Amino acid sequence: MFNIKSETSNPILKIHKYRKILLSTTLNEIRANYSGSILGLAWTIFGPAVLITIYVLIYAVVFRIQPPNMSVLEYILYVVSGLIPFLGFSLALGAGTLSISTNKHYLLSTVFPAELVPIRTVISSNTILFLGIALIAALALFTQMASFFILLLPLVIIFQILFTIGIVWVFSLISLVFRDIQFMIQYIVLILLILTPISYTPEMIPPAIKIIAYLNPLFYFTFSFQSIIALRQLPPLSIVAGGIVISTTVFWAGYIYFLKAKAVIFDYV
Template sequence: MLNKHLKPRFLYNFFNSFRLLFSEVIFPPFVTLWRHRSMLYQTTINEIKTRHAGSMLGLLWLFIYPLLFLGTYAIVYLYIFKVRFPTLGSNEYVALIFCGLIPFLGFSEALSYGVSSVVASANLIKNTLFPIELVPVKAVLVGQATQVVGMGLLLVALTIIGKLSIFSPLFLFIWICQLLFSMGLIWILSSLNVYIRDIQNIVAVLTLILMMLSPIAYTEAMVPAAMRPLLAMNPLYYIIISYQSVLMLHQLPSTRILIPLVSMSLFAFIGGFWFFSRMKKIFSDYV
């Protein structure tokens, strides 16, 4: 008789916990972005224009910046290291580099703008019109300006060399995963930076290390077997390999790449928002 009474109670507690998990942890970050989507769009566009307003070339830097990086990578790996692929010509190899370089630039700029975004926006901490949760998100979106332009240039280049395929549009899904991961990570790092200002300096160094450890101009097969576990510890590895797969190799990313990519993106996005929401309650004591 006791079990008959306990079973309904157990099921009620289980489903109630499940409902609370969705309503208080999983849904809030998505709802917040959707509710303020128009405000985010306008403030992001204004921020991009403001950042380039004082320079002579203005928004042209969005084109020059990725092209300078690409040119440097191409010269170093093609003519100094003399890297060659049996199945890729020089133009195709440059496009392969671009497939990895563009998302890296988008990610690194998101980090650069995002880590100190809360400290730089201390006046918004108690602002109800523009919630402080949106400040790191706006920084990530501003950092995507270079990636938007770079992706446009890359798609034109792929069209010219005949590398577009039915898999190419899937880069949009990978981009969404990258955005979710970046936002979650920046929510965490920007809130920690309020209390530990060294975070922004540490991130600058880590970004350089990530650039060397990310398969931008080399493939996994070129890495010694003993060092490949290091690649698996780098979140950019899953992002870059996925872009290269759908844009250059004309194939879906393998499950060992795709499953970690989706999992880490959702976990970072949901967990980052949850972490930020709890840390923001004492921001005003430190900024």
């Protein structure tokens, strides 16, 4: 029986209890990710910037895709504001899936609970999301292409992070007994990149297959970013409600699964 008032049963209370050590270890992990490299943390911007530039050139210049009522600059902003959160999710999913298999000793730790390890990895892997959205929002403000709704971006980031943590809680334990999942992740990400409306708007999707977009959980987050940053409007209520329900459900379900499965799985590793 789960009691949400119990620190053990409530992930929010647990995060609050261990917030200081979680913050310090997350910062250490970010430093470790880029230690020894010449550019260091600049890779957080440089690497994705190259990918985003190529992506934009292909769709905006080569294919000359331009949705109705959008200028070229608005379309570029639309693509970038959708691609950045997608990159944050994909990086966190890949790193988070291996977070427990590379830190098995935490499974029996009482100093730093194992369920906080995936959280640490998800946050440290999402530096592209935090910095990227901040930069693109600043660009929108500088070019006078921003609206008052831009203040809601932190909420969208929080819900995407909650969703990612929930997924990673599940995948990180599965990878202990089914190691092939770490190789499957790259193909899952590729499929999601194609299915997620990033370079095209929901209106451009044929009605017969539009249901595919709504069955894709990432759509609710990427389109929320695109609506606020590029379209300068609130996302539709269905997108907002869907994103909240999906993120909170996956977050809590992932946490419950992790608590119930970690002791059982530990006996097999």
